[in-house]
Amino acid sequence: MKMLANKQILKYFLTIFIFSTSIFLSFSQSNLLEKRISISAKNQKLETVLQLISQKTNFQLSYNSDIIPYDSLITISYQNKSAAKILNQLLGKKYYFVTSGKHLIILRIETPKKESKKQDISFEKTIEKIQINGCISDYRSKKAVENVSIVNLFSRNSTLSDSSGNYTMEIDVQNEFIGLSFSKENYIDTVILFKPDTSKIFDIQLLSKPEMIQKLPLKEINLFPQNNIEEYKLVKTIVRNDMISHSMNVKIFERSIGQFSFLPNFGTNRKLNGAYINHFSVNFFAGYSNGVEGMELGGVLNITKTKVSGFQACIGGNINGGAMRGVQLSGIINHNFASSKGFQATFGSNFCLDSVSGVQISGLFNVVKKEFKGFQFSGVNYAKINRGFQLGIVNLSDSSSGVSIGFLNIVKKGYYRFKLYADEMFFTNFSFCMGTNKLYNIFEISANPKTWAISYGFGSHFFHHRRISFAVDVTASQVNHNKLWESDTSFRGRISSEINVRINKQISIFGGANYTLFVSDTNNSELQNYITETAIFNVQNYAFSYATMFQFTKGFTLGVRYDL
Incomplete structure (x- = not known):
């Protein structure tokens, strides 16, 4: 019974999967046709007008001259209209369009000879399947080119050429014409259009793009180097090599209303996941796409080549090669290779190899390689340029005009100062301050012949006027009198x-007043007497619950400061 139930569940999910595939592929559309242009022509051949549209939109038109009256004279005038609307009005309703990268193929809708009110785009098939094969080589060197993406522009089925440049593809005949695109990184795309009347051999020569002289940047040592997302080890582990090759070769960038994936290679967008921008995406285990404009939900890992705009959440992690705009949630990691703007939260760590504007909350690390504006909350926060608010145990930055609150605030180009001074209780106080003028940490040790103290606190340096400035420090101390370490309550809090x-x-000299609170056990009369003896002003004593003594007094500080 259990086996039967499992089979029924599997059948149910497969039905949903296949149904989703057919729906989502039918809703895919290219942003090539969305481009708006202005064009006018008077008594020009249709062929000339199509070439003009091609130049204006920066894509290449492909069509069979047998199905288009290219010699007919056309007069048109359009201002700021989409390419799709212009082509539809120019050619009429008898044509439809297929896109591949910067290629746009014009095809004719075939209607049956018998009159019918409904338009039928089917045609009479003579064969069900054909096989296409051939060899791909470099146009100049004539050497074989491997890992070339061959894509059926109608079904989106794809394959790759092998190390000898050979390829084979079996095609289900569904249309009057079949379009194949041949794409390879650093090569110019090639598109062929043919009738599927028999199996064919196409030997293709690809023309490499003109070589560009690149300026070599100065070598920079970074803790978090920026890489192409396809070179990221975790992506290489999850995404198959052939899918990565397709994503680097094919520049279709179609928009899909949505997709479902169990794994990157098992989803409604098939092997061309890296070419689709999805409005709604669900990845049960892991998914791989070109981008998200809407919502993406994942189980273990969401991998996106370019930008994410909207809402992205995953139990495991999100890895994005482009900008993130919106809300990003995960259980382990959010890793963005480009800038982020919005809200990021994870139990693990947030990493951004660019700038961040917004909120970052994590359990372990927040890392921003460039400029940060907003609020960071984590165990460890890092921003190369901090222009926001950091709250954590350790806050790190190269430079900061913002505020950092934590046990340790380290700013590479920040505030580093040593102070040696005396006060009413200790003749020798040595402190080290680090952070920024707005807020810095204080680490201090104080000593007398019979008494010593260790202190930690915060300070702010402001009101800079030529040679004069003003500072306020707040410290908490453990005071040890006639002992290496006082085990009973022996606390000093001070504002100076x-x-x-x-x-x-x-070098600077400084002086000022301080206000001190001592807290000790009522039976520690030796320490309380010492405080009374060393105080310059009267000490006010308050016993609390017969167990704790509070002592208030005022004093002074006088010393010298050295700035690094």
Whole structure:
């Protein structure tokens, strides 16, 4: 019974999968035809007008001269109209269009001889299947070209040429004409159109694109180098090599209303997943697409070559080769190779190899390779240029005009200062400050012959006027009197205000007042007496619950500061 139930469930999912394939492929459309142009012609041949449209839209037109009256004279005038509307009005309703990259193929709708109110695009088939094969070589060198993508422009079935340049493709005959595109990275695309009357051999010579002289950039050592998404190890592991080859070769970039995938190679968009921009995408295990404009949901991994605009969520991770605009959620990782704008959240880490504007929340790391504007919250935050607000245990940046709050704030081009000073309790206080003028961390150690303390705190340096500036520091200390370490309560909290007078570029003298609160156990009379003896002003004592003593006093600071 269980086996029968499992078979029924599998049959159910396969039915949905096949049904989804037919629906979503039928809704695919190319953005070539959406381009708006202005064109006018008077008493020009149709062939000339089509060439003019081709130039204006920057795509190549392909058609069979037997089905188009290319010698007929045309007069047209259109302003800011889509290419699809112009072609439909120019040619009429008897034609339809198929796109491949920058190629647009014009085909005629075949109607049956018998009159019918409904238009029928079918034709009388004489054979069901044909086989196409041949060899692909370089036009100049005549050497074989491997990993060339051969795509059936109607069914989107595809194959690759082997190491000898040979290819074979079996085609189901569904149309009066068949269009094949031959695409290879760094080569000019070639499209052929033929009647499927018999199996054929097509030997194709591809013309390489003109070589461009590239300027070699200065070598830069980066903690997070930017790579092509196809070179990312995790992508190579999940996505098959033939799909990566197709995605690098084929530049169709069609939009699909949606797609379903179990794996990158098992989905409604088949091997050409890397050529589709989806409005709605569901990846049960892992998926691979050119882009998302809408919503994408995933189980383990969502992989997108270019931009994501809308909502993207995955239990595992999201890896995007382009910009992210919207909301991105994951359980483990969000990794964007281009800029991000919006909201990112994960239990693991957020990585962006470009700039980020918005909110990043993670459990481990937030990493932004370039400029950051917005709010970062994580265990460790890094932004090369911080213009926002960082909240974490450790905050890192190369330069910062924003605010960072954390136990450790490190700014490469930031605030680094040493201070040596005396106050009413300790003759020797040595502190190290790091961060920015807006907010810096303070690490301090203080000592007297019988007493020592270790302190941590925050400070802000402001009101800069020529040689004079003002600072406020807040510190918390563990005070140890006549002991290596005081096990009982022995806390000092202090707020100090300082006026700094600059002597030269690196050295300043400073002084100011402070307000101090001591908290200790009521039975620690030795420490309480020491505080009273060293205080310059009167000490106010308050016992709380007969167990804790609070002591308030005022004091001073006077010292020298050295800026790195």
